[in-house]
Amino acid sequence: MQHYVIYKRVSTADQGRSGLGLAAQGRDISLYLETYSPEPFEVIGEYLDIQSGKDADRPELLKALDHAKRDKATLLVAKLDRLSRKVSFIAHLMDDPKLDLRVASMPYADKFQLHIYAALAEQERDFISQRTKAALRQAKERGVKLGGLRDATMKRNKVIQLQADKRAEKLENVVVPMRQQGATLRDIALALTSAGIKTARGGQWQASQVKRVLERLEKQ
Template identity: 65%
Template sequence: MQRYVTYFRVSTKEQGRSGLGLEAQERDVKLFLEGFADVPWEVMGTFTDVQSGTEDERPELGKALALVRQTGATLLVAKLDRLSRKVSFIAPLMDDPKVRLRVAVMPHADKFQLHIYAALAEQEREFISARTRAALGQAKARGVKLGGLRDKTDARNVAVQAQARANAERVAGIVQPLRSQGETLRAIADALNGAGVSTARGGTWSASQVQRVLERLAGGEVLP
């Protein structure tokens, strides 16, 4: 029998109390267990932390990993960024011979692929941060005041537009190799979502969005 230990994480106490974010993770894990897990299977324990993915000290994850190491069960998370948003945190778990990891939205990904996705996602987040700072700096240089509600909206729009222009290039390192390997648009979208890579507007990927990115890359056009 295949045994699993499931781990969930939400980023704020409000999400933890209301179930926002947690419900989607539980849905994805259920879909994995019903459609991709070896049968028969058993969930030996379920653990949930309510805190940021940038924080390394997570008591419930510690309990989940202890159970995994003790029983030989597989750690199952909905998305890779639910485990952590930092490669430095994920890498030691990948190298731990007593920890087996599965990601629900990337049911066929092995440890090597997950490591690559984690690294690319971290680079993508760093790029977004740098691009946003640059866009806001340019707006300020043009005389845009970053003050009241209207000004904040203008500044946010500048940042979103700058992010959108670079979106196709940012994800090329994930999208193009997977497509060249024959992956479907839906599978590529799932890989991006599972790695915690957001769209230009901070949302989740769909097959049609992946198709538009591929068309922009093929034609050298990266504007939305």
């Protein structure tokens, strides 16, 4: 029988009390168990932390890890960022031969793929935090005070293009190898979405958007 230890995490006490985020995690975990898990299976433990994903010292996570390894169960989380937002922490878990880990939203991902997704997600978060300041700084360096609506529009468009170029560069080491290995645009879009990487507008990836990223990289 397949045994599971489930771990969930929300970032704030308000989320913990209201159930915000927990319902979605529970839904994804249930979907994995009902659709992808070998049968029969049994959930032998559930743990919840109300704490930032940046903190590695989370008491319930430590209990969940110990429980899973002690009983030779699979640690199951809804999304990779519920486990941690630090790629170094994810890598440490991947190197543990006693730990079997599954991510509900990426049911077929192996440890190597999860490591790549963790690295991408961390990179994306850093990029998002820096891109606005960088774009404004570069726009300022390229010109003087904007003189009119047309100038402002042109300048804004340049900033948008700069952001798009930088975003494409951040994804190059993933989308290009996947494409070269025969992955479809849809496959790549699903992989980016599963990794928790948002589009420029904060949505999920579509094949057409992956195509534009690849075309942008070809022009650079």
